[in-house]
Amino acid sequence: MGDTQWENCGAETLLEEFFAQDDLRQLAESAGKILDCPLLVLDDTFHVAAYRLPQGFSDELFQNVVSCGEITYEAGVLISRSPALSEGRADFLQLPGSPYPRRFALLVSAGVQLGCLICVDTDGHLEKIPAQTWELVERILAKQLFVEASRQDKPFETAEDILMHLLDGGFSSAAYFQLQAANTYLADFHPRTFALVDLAAYHSVYAGKRRLKEALEARLPDSHPFLYKGDVFLFLHEDEDAQAFDDLAEEFHLKVLISEPLDELFDLPKLYPTAREALELMRDERFHGERVCSAAQLRIPLLLKNLExxxxxxxxxxxxxxxxxxxxxxxxxxxxxxxxxxxxxxxxxxxxxxxxxxxxxxxxxxxxxxxxxxxxxxxxxxxxxxxxxxxxxxxxxxxxxxxxxxxxx
Structure with missing residues (x-):
């Protein structure tokens, strides 16, 4: 049987499995066998929802992601800012710390972006797989993610899920948000501000031994950093927290935007758009100011930017x-x-x-x-x-x- 016939047969088997069972992990394992590669299925928070790690495959970066249950900030930025992915096309990218290129493809169902499929190209064969095979595999995995995300009785799994849902404008009332947050640290969490960290020029001086996330958690232990729309989002509690960013920004080549004061967590969707706009202004090639700025400092430039x-x-x-x-x-x-x-x-x-x-x-x-x-x-x-x-x-x-x-x- 030829390769194309085998792939088509395998894709049909995957389709049968989708209708016969309700198991994303098994579908990911079968997809990996069809594509003959290690793969990761990520949800929309860049956490690992399922994976295939073939016996005998060794790649420290891949294995660390599986162990941690989430991808690195660097990989998250590549996904968020890839021109091809933003246009709905797959993209082959090389990540620092691995000799193997990876094929990234967004998983979309019913017009909703639900996650990402990352396939590791160990021998260069992924580019030879027919487009219809990729299309079917991605559609099935996306549909399974959609099924799981659509379950009405499925609770939010983590405080991070709740925060991202809040930032997306998903809570209709403060009471509903508080109900969902009741069994997490968010129930009694009162940060003073939040910060957005731009990773466009991110540089790790530790060559994989110590990443930015570990540095943030060590120096700002109550900041709860996570990746949101290509930027690191975290919370600040004291003025000293903001001052700690000066060293971090210099060390890791960061740009940091500190928000206006936050009265309560439910106000995040009101403050976030302006903070994101201010960080975009800091990315402007004409901007040569400090690496760390507050939204208050940028009010006038933001107003003028909108009138440019x-x-x-x-x-x-x-x-x-x-x-x-x-x-x-x-x-x-x-x-x-x-x-x-x-x-x-x-x-x-x-x-x-x-x-x-x-x-x-x-x-x-x-x-x-x-x-x-x-x-x-x-x-x-x-x-x-x-x-x-x-x-x-x-x-x-x-x-x-x-x-x-x-x-x-």
């Missing part, structure tokens, strides 16, 4: 001013910005710009006389401040609004 490209909101006078700055390499926009936020205090404006008093006076006079900026009419100040802030955000980037720059006179 709205040049029609900027007055003609300010657009002329910005053009002059670009052409002549002057600093009239910055002078106007600081003059307004310093409540038209000449001394504070000079201090902010690190510029001599006479120079600032000259610029202010030109703003009024040459560029028709109505500084003497308070009713225009809000419009001027918003317009010049949009200009500076576009020209200077978000960093301009995080620190007072030392500009040249």
């Amino acid at each position: 490209g709205r040049g029609g909101l900027i007055s003609v006078e300010l657009r002329r001013l910005a053009a002059h700055d670009r052409e002549k390499n002057t600093q009239y926009c910055e002078t106007l910005y600081y003059y307004l936020i310093c409540c038209r205090s000449l001394k504070k404006t000079c201090d902010a710009l690190y510029t001599h008093r006479n120079t600032v006076l000259y610029r202010i006079r030109r703003l009024q006389e040459d560029f028709d900026i109505p500084l003497d009419d308070p009713s225009f100040h809000a419009d001027l401040l918003l317009g010049v802030s949009l200009i500076l955000f576009e020209n200077k980037g978000p960093d301009f609004f995080l620190h007072t720059p030392k500009n040249e006179a």
Whole structure:
């Protein structure tokens, strides 16, 4: 019997097993035999739901995942940020710590992403398996995950499951959330804030001996870190917890966003979108600020980011001013910005710009006389401040609004 015939026969057997029994582990074992490879079936929290580990196969990374019951942060990031996977296509990726490439494919049923299938390519044959075989195997495994996830009487298995369901907006009321959390540590859990950790530039200096997760759990023992939508999510209790991130961020090449204060856990879905948006801003190539920022620090840049490209909101006078700055390499926009936020205090404006008093006076006079900026009419100040802030955000980037720059006179 040819390979294709054997695969088709095996796929039919898998289909029969799906209808005959209700066992994801057995289906994963049968799928692994059909595909002739070690494999992992992950749920939507990146935990191992089932696996096949053939006798004689040795791969430390694979075996550690099976032992721990979850994949590493690095692998989770690859899944979350793979362009192919985001478009619904499978992707072959090489993970640090293993000589074998892996085929990643999302498991989707009824339009819902339920998990991921990871197959280890030990000899290069996975790319030769027909697309229809992959399609059937993935559809059957996804359907079984869907069946298990759809059981109304199935409780949440872990506090992490509850938190992810909460972040996904799955609880209709605080009372329902509290009922589900009653038998977990969440029942009496009152963190001050939460943090999102970007792993795009993550680097482990321990070469597999000590991973980021172990470092987080050791230095922030009550933070309960887990992977959510490609970022590490964890809780902070004291100001010292936030300070501990400075060393971690430097050591592991992280970017960390600390949320606004959290009154109660049920408020997580309200605060999370802004926190995620702020972390995205920190990923912007124009962002060169600190590795650790708070959402409060990024409020103004976030507001301006949401208005980026709205040049029609900027007055003609300010657009002329910005053009002059670009052409002549002057600093009239910055002078106007600081003059307004310093409540038209000449001394504070000079201090902010690190510029001599006479120079600032000259610029202010030109703003009024040459560029028709109505500084003497308070009713225009809000419009001027918003317009010049949009200009500076576009020209200077978000960093301009995080620190007072030392500009040249």
